[in-house]
Amino acid sequence: MARLIVWRLARTLVAVWALASLVFLLSYRDRNTATELALPDAADLRSRHNATNPAGQLATRQAIQHRLGLDRPLFYVSRLAASPPSGVQWHWNGRHNQYHRWAVQLLHGNMGTSFRTGQPVAARLREALAMTLPLTGTAALLAVLAALALAVRLAAAPWWQRPVRAALVAVHAMPLFVLALALLFVFANPEVLAWFPAYGLDQDTELSSGQWLATYLLHLVLPGATLALAALPELALQLEASLVQELHAGYVATARAKGLPENAIIRRHALRNALLPSLSQLAELLPALVAGALVVEVVFALPGMGRLLAEAAAARDYPVLVGGVLLVGVARLLALLLADLLYLWTDPRIRWQS
Amino acid sequence: MRLPNQAAIDANNLLHVSLLHTDITKAAFVPALAEALPAVQLVGDSLTRLTYSLRPAATWDDGQPVLAQDILFTLKLMFCPGLPNEAARNQYRFIRNILPDPANARRFVVECRGQAPEYVQASGDFFILPEHVLDPRGWLRRLSLAQLRNPPPGPAPDTALQAVAQRYRAETALGHLPGCGPYQLVKWEKDHYLSFRRKAHWWADLLRPAPLVLQARPRRLTYAVIPNAASATLALQRGELDLYPQMPAPEFARLQASPTARKKLTFHSTPSYDVVVAGFNTRHSTLADAPTRRALGQLFDAAGLLRATQLGSGQRTVGIISPSDSANYNDTLTPLPFSPEGGAALLRQAGWQQSNVPEPGWFRRGPNGARERLRLVLRYRAEEALFATIALQFQSVAAKLGIPVVLQPTEAGAFTMALHGGDFDMYVRTLRGNPFMFNFVPILHSLGVGEDNTTGFSTPGSDHLIEAIAAAGTKTRRAQLLRQFQALLQREMPLVPLFFLPNRVVVSRRLRGVYVGSIKPGYSVAAASPLASQPPN
Numbered sequence: 001m002a003r004l005i006v007w008r009l010a011r012t013l014v015a016v017w018a019l020a021s022l023v024f025l026l027s028y029r030d031r032n033t034a035t036e037l038a039l040p041d042a043a044d045l046r047s048r049h050n051a052t053n054p055a056g057q058l059a060t061r062q063a064i065q066h067r068l069g070l071d072r073p074l075f076y077v078s079r080l081a082a083s084p085p086s087g088v089q090w091h092w093n094g095r096h097n098q099y100h101r102w103a104v105q106l107l108h109g110n111m112g113t114s115f116r117t118g119q120p121v122a123a124r125l126r127e128a129l130a131m132t133l134p135l136t137g138t139a140a141l142l143a144v145l146a147a148l149a150l151a152v153r154l155a156a157a158p159w160w161q162r163p164v165r166a167a168l169v170a171v172h173a174m175p176l177f178v179l180a181l182a183l184l185f186v187f188a189n190p191e192v193l194a195w196f197p198a199y200g201l202d203q204d205t206e207l208s209s210g211q212w213l214a215t216y217l218l219h220l221v222l223p224g225a226t227l228a229l230a231a232l233p234e235l236a237l238q239l240e241a242s243l244v245q246e247l248h249a250g251y252v253a254t255a256r257a258k259g260l261p262e263n264a265i266i267r268r269h270a271l272r273n274a275l276l277p278s279l280s281q282l283a284e285l286l287p288a289l290v291a292g293a294l295v296v297e298v299v300f301a302l303p304g305m306g307r308l309l310a311e312a313a314a315a316r317d318y319p320v321l322v323g324g325v326l327l328v329g330v331a332r333l334l335a336l337l338l339a340d341l342l343y344l345w346t347d348p349r350i351r352w353q354s
Numbered sequence: 355m356r357l358p359n360q361a362a363i364d365a366n367n368l369l370h371v372s373l374l375h376t377d378i379t380k381a382a383f384v385p386a387l388a389e390a391l392p393a394v395q396l397v398g399d400s401l402t403r404l405t406y407s408l409r410p411a412a413t414w415d416d417g418q419p420v421l422a423q424d425i426l427f428t429l430k431l432m433f434c435p436g437l438p439n440e441a442a443r444n445q446y447r448f449i450r451n452i453l454p455d456p457a458n459a460r461r462f463v464v465e466c467r468g469q470a471p472e473y474v475q476a477s478g479d480f481f482i483l484p485e486h487v488l489d490p491r492g493w494l495r496r497l498s499l500a501q502l503r504n505p506p507p508g509p510a511p512d513t514a515l516q517a518v519a520q521r522y523r524a525e526t527a528l529g530h531l532p533g534c535g536p537y538q539l540v541k542w543e544k545d546h547y548l549s550f551r552r553k554a555h556w557w558a559d560l561l562r563p564a565p566l567v568l569q570a571r572p573r574r575l576t577y578a579v580i581p582n583a584a585s586a587t588l589a590l591q592r593g594e595l596d597l598y599p600q601m602p603a604p605e606f607a608r609l610q611a612s613p614t615a616r617k618k619l620t621f622h623s624t625p626s627y628d629v630v631v632a633g634f635n636t637r638h639s640t641l642a643d644a645p646t647r648r649a650l651g652q653l654f655d656a657a658g659l660l661r662a663t664q665l666g667s668g669q670r671t672v673g674i675i676s677p678s679d680s681a682n683y684n685d686t687l688t689p690l691p692f693s694p695e696g697g698a699a700l701l702r703q704a705g706w707q708q709s710n711v712p713e714p715g716w717f718r719r720g721p722n723g724a725r726e727r728l729r730l731v732l733r734y735r736a737e738e739a740l741f742a743t744i745a746l747q748f749q750s751v752a753a754k755l756g757i758p759v760v761l762q763p764t765e766a767g768a769f770t771m772a773l774h775g776g777d778f779d780m781y782v783r784t785l786r787g788n789p790f791m792f793n794f795v796p797i798l799h800s801l802g803v804g805e806d807n808t809t810g811f812s813t814p815g816s817d818h819l820i821e822a823i824a825a826a827g828t829k830t831r832r833a834q835l836l837r838q839f840q841a842l843l844q845r846e847m848p849l850v851p852l853f854f855l856p857n858r859v860v861v862s863r864r865l866r867g868v869y870v871g872s873i874k875p876g877y878s879v880a881a882a883s884p885l886a887s888q889p890p891n
Contacts, residue, residue, distance in 0.1 A: 042806035045787040056444045063440040198588040301580040303546040
């Protein structure tokens, strides 16, 4: 088992490195857009009183590329621009290239600095994760617990099974921004119910720690509820369907024949088997925890991972983008590994086959 | 010193003071750190000398006076290698030197290359940093501005320069960059909020009377970053915000219609200097002639678009000079009419003929004799509903005339590159201006082709006129030239000016003393105070 884990981990590391390298090479290839976006907006005439000299513009671009390290060749080899039509000619750049510098820095634990803010990428990711993880973590936990409770009850076919299923399907079909705005307009609207704040988390630097925590939790309610509600239907409906299928199995008939009550059959016998398909769903939650929830972050003005990565992509802030992809990639591949290991652990049949 | 957007400019104006600031109530540059507007001396025909005197009361937080050496140091810092000031270097390259007065440490001359009325504003429009804090050993004094501007070719900059740059970077990273402005940065979370606290003692508190640009009444200011308009509107209604600038038209109208909101909020709408334009790629043979561009310009229903997108506010215009700028706006011209029939007639005059062979559309002989078809690719930034509405209106009217228009909503970065690369037939975007700067060289001169002159338009006549405007000696002469320029643009029509956008600001009734105006950011809270409390003495 240990050898298997080590082997899988090694494979995961190689896959993460390949993913990050690919994103690095594809994104940094477009260095001109990054340079243009670092210049003042051409449509802003207010600051253009003297920025008219083409030579000056060229020098500005070169200086920006030099500062951002984009003036080096991208990779160890590059194609010569003046290649003859008969064939492509390649040039060996040695170690003086952007990829080598990035890789060496990364191996030393340095993810680089943001093009936009000049801050270390690791610090920016840490700040965003500090915002995202409590939110997505709480939402995921709530969604899993609610899905378990709901699926177990739904599987017993109560009278409210159909309307609740219909409601779950309706919520599942609803776009996330509609769900977020609906909660916002109902629960943060002074013309309906002004129970919760409309945006942000904590901004008051003069609160005591107790007040700060209370304010923080109050701000977390609506975004957390949105994410939990969005994740709940898929988890609950899948688990309920799986439970219903298990309830037709032979061992359940035996349990019923022994006179066990239906609730006990579901909880003690069917649930463990029914949970197997849900393991991969649970594993999927891990990268989602790290990647953040862009829509909810935009609606509730939260500076989390989703917005960080989306804005880094829009602003061509490649160090942040590549750092974020690396982090989310690690989470996703670890989640897949975790799911595999959980299957091996919970189901002896899979263990035996492997 | 790199100020990428308006929010950064607003934040820095709280921490730092420039020689001159814009006064929103006067729509003009007024003295801030400077005692008065500079005295202008034209030397020959290629040099301008601007003499400034700093306010005697101006001091840094440690009590040290703000001196001419600080101005010189700030400008040198812009050219210091290793700092993200590349755009500023290009922007302030027109300043040849700063000459401190040996007899008066607060007096200095800014020596500028060339002559232009805009130099008065441009020379005072950067915030000043303290030399004694960032360069206590005076490393930069050893180098002249010219040496810094044109460094000798070499692998690495001077170690002294690196030390100054490193000190600046360290102070910036910690948010401790010292300034002589009224506020200190308390906390900054990127994409979340900025919080400022008023200094207990600020040098400008002693000024009597204090000009608006040197007032700072709020004890604490917090700027929240709220990307979603609905959330920001709710936060304003709930009293979590006191002021919402540049509110979108639907939210503004919805709040104005609500009796509850009207009790809590006041609504302001002023003209802005942001004009929405459609641009043509004049390098394409189909769009190289003015009659075709004028014909297509008549397919935009500017009045209808104003009603649909701005709910009636905003101003139609004849050009890219705001109608609010009565001295320079050419009111003898009339805005381009919305007339598909007139457009079709103009197309015929331009040599286009409707034909069904080989397919229905408009055709004419191109410059190389080949038959060309009038079909257009229109680009705009994907996330802007305003641009999408304009593009759809144009497409629908063009389709009725038989002109196929392909809409290409484009992501912002890709849009910038497409415009630079000429990968479009038409585009829609906003040009942001102000009532001070009239230099159209970057966007409409032949020098800007391949750079920011995205339409590729230039003629010897237009180049000459643009140069004359930039160098006009008096405001009257400049106004005459600007009027000619608007007439020329309407004739040649590389850009179709659609309308000037309104600036909508909603303010809580709890605040008094908030000024709203046309110049960015569109409001001033310098003199604002809560209704219940008394202003500080």
